[in-house]
Amino acid sequence: MSDLIYPTLDLFLYALKTSLNTTDAETQTNKAAFLAQFPSDTQFNDPDIETEYLEITHPTQITFISHNKTLEGYYYSVRLNDTYGLQIDCSINNQTETQPAKSFAILKTEIEQKLNKELVTIGQTWLLSGWLPENSSQNPEDIAKDCYYALSKDTYWQPEKGTFLDGKVFEIWCPENENYSLHKVTNALNSHEHHVIIAIYPNRESAEQAAEFYKDWMGLFCYRNKIWWAYCQSRLVKESLLNHYKQIEANRKITNQSNSRQEKHNITISRKILNNIDNILQQYTIDLLNLSFQKQIIEINLSNYQLRLALIKEKAGQNNQLDFLEKFSGLANKKYLLQITKDIENMQLGLQLLEDTINATRSRIEVEKYEREHNFQELVAVAGAGIATVSLLKEPVKDCKDIFKQVQPFCKEYPFSFSLIVGIIVSFVVWRLRKRLR
Structure with a gap:
């Protein structure tokens, strides 16, 4: 049996209020999506000021109502500069009798029902905790493993280990499952990437002392999730x-x-x-x-x-x-x-x-522009020479038609055609000369 007293599940969830390119309208949308996590009569205080840690609801802890009378829990929210932080705490409402590790599946379902699915998050951390019954001979790691399997369908179990306030602490994170899809990055809540910490305390006193560190975890997990998100x-x-x-x-x-x-x-x-x-x-x-x-x-x-x-x-x-x-x-x-x-x-x-x-x-x-302009200038020059020649020869040809009529009858009958032919010849000569001089 993997039994714990007062199994408690905390979700630390983070969402951006504003970012580098966020407009005022987008900031207000982000704010509204975050505040939608809470009951409609919740009082908020979120002034537009830079702040390292600001509690934004009154009261600071808001009890949530559950249809399951065996559960209890609360919301706790803060703003850390440009980021909203939300802690949702849910526990089995019994601090004397042991509960099975599978209770964490019930707690997770309860928490997820409280979430606004439209909220775009940048990361999350699950914190599982509880204390051992007196004179327990159970291996804390075996209990932690069963708790993790109750929380997640993932079978990955290679935790980092440590101790905290006489309790055994296990951290599970799967950074090797990196899949940088847009959906994963913009909505970590529905992604397979997760960060889980399990704390198994030896007694009630240690667990209650550990509860005083929730605000510290809120900040630490925020910085950690923002690093991963970035x-x-x-x-x-x-x-x-x-x-x-x-x-x-x-x-x-x-x-x-x-x-x-x-x-x-x-x-x-x-x-x-x-x-x-x-x-x-x-x-x-x-x-x-x-x-x-x-x-x-x-x-x-x-x-x-x-x-x-x-x-x-x-x-x-x-x-x-x-x-x-x-x-x-x-x-x-x-x-x-x-x-x-x-x-x-x-x-x-x-x-x-x-x-x-x-x-x-x-x-x-x-270069292409220069060549086009140059070719156009060539065309203008050659055409200009031809037109000028035609214009100059038009009247003289008429005046000299008697001279040319014996030499070339064509010039007599068609003086303009003769001028045009001479103009074309002159244009060709001008074109050849310009080409050689280049």
């Missing part, structure tokens, strides 16, 4: 950058193939290619800035995560082993930040190549 966002941005680069490469190849065959593009086609590349380059530049922005998000939240974890360790005392929580700091620093830094460097090189492509295409257009 890294997922960076993968999407990188994918977008690569797609933009491929599109520009396709346009560049068209131009290069035309050059290799010594073909002359229609200037309209060349301008269209240039406009396509220019538009894509603008999006490429925006994405590159966004990639740098995601790196900054990770750096800021990593610093906050480390500070918050240090405070928790200091508050808990020296007899606690929370080093497993520090592993995430190392992962964020050595993998996430390093990967994004290399991506930025590579994409900046790509930006230089794209700018060179635009310059080359623009130069080609200028």
Whole structure:
């Protein structure tokens, strides 16, 4: 039997209130979606000020009503700068008798029924806890494993382990199941990626002392989920950058193939290619800035995560082993930040190549434009010479028709035709001379 007293499930859920490109209307929409989690008569206080930690409901803990009388729970919400944090706590309403590990499935169902499915979240953490009955001989890890299987259908069980307030703590996270689909990144609530912490305490006193750390967990899990979310966002941005680069490469190849065959593009086609590349380059530049922005998000939240974890360790005392929580700091620093830094460097090189492509295409257009204008000037010059010749010969031919009538009857009957022929001959001579002089 895997039995616990007072099994308690807490969901720590996070949603953005505002971001870099969020409009006022979108901010209000995000706010309304978050507040929809609570009963309709809830009183809110969320002023538009920067704040590290602000409780936004009155009262701060709001009891939720359950049709299952064996359950109890509450909502607790805060705003951490640009992010909303929501804790939903649900417990078996019995602090004396043991409960089976499968009780966590009931608690999870109750919590999920309280959620607004329209809320777009950036991450979540499940915290399972309870204490052992007196003189229990059960292995805490076996209990934690059964609790996890009751919560999740996932059979992945390779937890990080530690101790906290004399309790055994297990952390389960599956970062290797990275699937950066848009749905996964924008709605972590419905994704398979999850972060679970299970705490098995030896007695009621330890569990009650641990409950005093909920506010600390609220901040720590927020920073952690924002780091993961920003890294997922960076993968999407990188994918977008690569797609933009491929599109520009396709346009560049068209131009290069035309050059290799010594073909002359229609200037309209060349301008269209240039406009396509220019538009894509603008999006490429925006994405590159966004990639740098995601790196900054990770750096800021990593610093906050480390500070918050240090405070928790200091508050808990020296007899606690929370080093497993520090592993995430190392992962964020050595993998996430390093990967994004290399991506930025590579994409900046790509930006230089794209700018060179635009310059080359623009130069080609200028050459084509010059050749077109030059050919037009040639046409004007040659045609002008011919027209001038026709105009000059028109009247003299009429006046001299008696002289030419014996030599060429055609000139007598058709003086204008004769002038036109002479004009064409002169135009041809002018064209040949201009061609030789170039």
